[in-house]
Amino acid sequence: DxxxxxxxxxxITKRGxxxxxxxxxxxxxxxxxxxxxxxxxGPEFLTYFQNEAQLEKSRLLSDRFSAERPKGSFSTLxxxxxxxxxxxxxxxxxxxxxxxxxxxGDGTRLSIL
Amino acid sequence: GESVGLHLPTLSVQEGDNSIINCAYSNSASDxxxxxxxxxxxxxxxIIDIRSNMDKRQGQRVTVLLNKTVKHLSLQIAATQPGDSAxxxxxxxxxxxNTGKLIFGQGTTLQVKP
Numbered sequence: 001d002x003x004x005x006x007x008x009x010x011x012i013t014k015r016g017x018x019x020x021x022x023x024x025x026x027x028x029x030x031x032x033x034x035x036x037x038x039x040x041x042g043p044e045f046l047t048y049f050q051n052e053a054q055l056e057k058s059r060l061l062s063d064r065f066s067a068e069r070p071k072g073s074f075s076t077l078x079x080x081x082x083x084x085x086x087x088x089x090x091x092x093x094x095x096x097x098x099x100x101x102x103x104x105g106d107g108t109r110l111s112i113l
Numbered sequence: 114g115e116s117v118g119l120h121l122p123t124l125s126v127q128e129g130d131n132s133i134i135n136c137a138y139s140n141s142a143s144d145x146x147x148x149x150x151x152x153x154x155x156x157x158x159x160i161i162d163i164r165s166n167m168d169k170r171q172g173q174r175v176t177v178l179l180n181k182t183v184k185h186l187s188l189q190i191a192a193t194q195p196g197d198s199a200x201x202x203x204x205x206x207x208x209x210x211n212t213g214k215l216i217f218g219q220g221t222t223l224q225v226k227p
Contacts, residue, residue: 004156006156025173031148031213033213033215035215039218040170040219040220041220042202042204042217042218042219042220043202043215043217044217045214045215045216048212048214055212056212056214058214062136091156091157093156095213098213099144099145099164099206099213100213101159101162102147102159102213102215103148103159104156104157104158104159105156106154106155106156107155107156
């Protein structure tokens, strides 16, 4: 069990640029979640996949955000035209089924200059 | 709205003592709860979980208690060690029919004094 892997660990970009993050879940997990965490706060839900289907998106996920999980394995989260308020830690988690523990990666920390 | 709150932002304990971290949740429909530990620069690490049909669950040095009557959750850590220093979050999952998204509180920072 290699755990949830996220890449890159850190991303620094200028306002207005596009960024893409990748998450590789635990291999046998069919559910994949994206959360966002700002300093001093708990993670906030962004979106969720069951296999390749994106089944829920939070109101936090504006039109500039898009997530995919094309083959039901790894997932990408893209932010277009980044803004200062996008600076946060973006966390990915995976689980096997509903009402099962979600295991998190170590996140991608995004800093907008 | 939905929220999970923690009673104390910071808890300071002496090494070897027992620690108790509390959490109040607001949604009576929540039926699954998880405690996470988060160290600086890392993602939340699963500690222990409990379902709403249980009142107590024990792990290695940790115990979670659930009181559904007052919507209260606690995490007890026995013989606290310096390596237990971290931020602790409780998270709730609302069901049934939910997507499985977790709702987190703001966290309690546990400081262990040697």
